[in-house]
Amino acid sequence: MKPTEPPTLLTAANELRAGRLTPLALVEQCLAQIERFEPHIKAWVLIDERTARQTARQMGDEIAAGQNRGPLHGIPLGIKDIVDVAGWPTRAGSSLRSDLPAERDATLVARLRAAGAILLGKTVTTEFASFDPPPTRNPFNTERTPGGSSSGSAAAVATGMCLGAVGSQTGGSITRPASYCGVAGCKPTYGRVSLSGIVPLSFHLDHPGPIARTVGDLAAMLSVMAGYDANDPISVDQPSCDYLAACEQAPAPRLGLLEEFFLSGASAEAREATCAATDRLRDAGATVRTVTLPASFADVIAQHRTIMAVEAASDHRDVFRQHRDQYGPNIARLIEEGLAATAIDYARALAHQARLRRDMLACFAEIDVLVTPATPGTAPGAETTGDPKFNSPWSYTGFPTVSFPCAVARDGLPLALQLIGRPWQEAKLLAAAAWCESYLHAIRNGMFAIGEVG
Template structure:
């Protein structure tokens, strides 16, 4: 196996035995990037010498017996997350040349764990919808999704084993689906957002891309740490340990309020999967309060965008991508009454969802409408993710299905709040039971 194709877990095991060095791993990833970046366009900043110097430091720590849990593992960072030694430009020409003076909290945690901060991955402008240069690694005529476009594509193309993204609507789980990788949107308030460009305090979630559930868990154990700089962090910020699955999980297949927006091949594939799992899956619909879920998420997000990005709009509207400017203008029409009503509706949905989880371990539902669209001017439809983001419950996209053109389609798994470790165990169970899309 090419070194760049190793999972983080496998690479760490080989480094522990002395069969692999961090420099070897990082160089293999750099070689892969050099070979594929022109086709994929996952990176907005990459300094090979900086990456290799971090790898050499990781090798020295291992020789000194001071290796951390991610020692020598290359990690891509979405370009809305501050890095003191690399630019953070938020995917916007209005932030060109921006150099933060300190790392985001999650970057600090990665460095403390020994990770190599490989570079900055392409984001849509300010993590909204205006696409960057990234293409889908499995078909360059298709979108990689967004807003975490480069992070998902870099993992899907074996450029790095791990990458960090974020989700306010569907910016983790939709790209995970389109690029055929695992994506975790953890319980709201379990990974710090300090040092991350905000869109919505109520909705923003940092997340993790990887090619195995075990690698997601490796990164989550490092990142799920309480941070007083993020006022919304929950008391159960650690990943914790889930009890081993001694029996098949109890699953519920939910089509959800966005079902009619799905493509026929996706609908057939996920219905076949649910039927094929047999008695471990029951089928149900969400309570009627969820009929307003899509509109409710849109109201909260659009209202928040004005607060977060209004200063850029006021300063230089013409400097924004027209897609970004239009989204801000839609937010300007949201009244305070509408915004507050949407928040109250969201609380009612959360209460109803708690009842849905009684007697089951997880919900199975689509992660995207279908395969990645052949349209590089847009990043796809986030309808299947936004209302789950609004709920704040942990959700993952698993690369289990294949569409009519042979492209990956993700299955979204949602667990109760704080049960992120159980979610990752269920991801592994499903992957072993069903097999991945390839």
């Protein structure tokens, strides 16, 4: 069975606004994709057809009456199952969580709802958004992982089961699954999107963000998701903006290619794809220069692991001691590491995080965004969720990233570029990504005809 090309979020939004499509018809299209793909892909833990149809009718009535809540009005979305949606349980991929429905929406869910989005259901997360492989499969090859931890969100968007989805990233949990599944992902600046109502993994590293088909789709979602939330101690009161408008006036960006660690640590194919893409972007008018990492970058993977382990252990300690047998081996190992860490290990990691955050700013002296391969290679087998090492440095520094497909590898699976911006400069970052995407568009479109499922 061949996936059809599903509409992008913005294409659908235009059709809805023009009255050529109704929200209900769009929901039915998504449900048809779910019927077709879900048995093979396993992207969902809960699908609420009844509520989705009901909301779709209401949104359709509003549009028919001339109301316009913006680009998400009438758009079906999936929500990663660590995020509270009122009326649905939040299982976080674990048998230890209550089956009771959440009493209220997470702040970002309330924002999406108010913007007219239709919530189709909850998407599969790895156990507590960590590394234990989920049941979800990669739409391009069901022997392969979709990546994690936002596994269901990425796979559902790739197969058109929804037009966008909420993911979250503590290491590489947005960028990696989005890239493995041939869609786009955005990890915003740390503190940009509220964590209120989301099951925590590591409070110095957690970031919610959108997964969608295109950079423009991400911009539409982020414009709604972003914003200060007094209920979230991590949320920062920085002005956000209409990121979609920012994408529409994108100049040719100055790109900074990271060779050490990233290009040099990628598979030959990922390296070639990245270089071919940057060559093409240079031809199109972008400036491309190589940027050197600060010395403090060397420790990032180990220190990131320390912070994540300690903070996961801090949240899980009491339950873990009682129900250790109900934890998967990867999350159990992480928690055990955190329980064994000294306060000084953790203090030094936090001091290093602050230092690297500052040191990395110097990389942007002569460029707009950094460019790397989004992952070291294509999706590996389903016994793993893949290696997040190209993404966790940005979860650690809190710098915003956008990834989008740039090539198809010989194994038929997608490869992606990762762009990194300065803190709080999502507008510039998304604009640069939209510009780059427009010149790599032919490649991206070609790719969606490739996947064979089942």
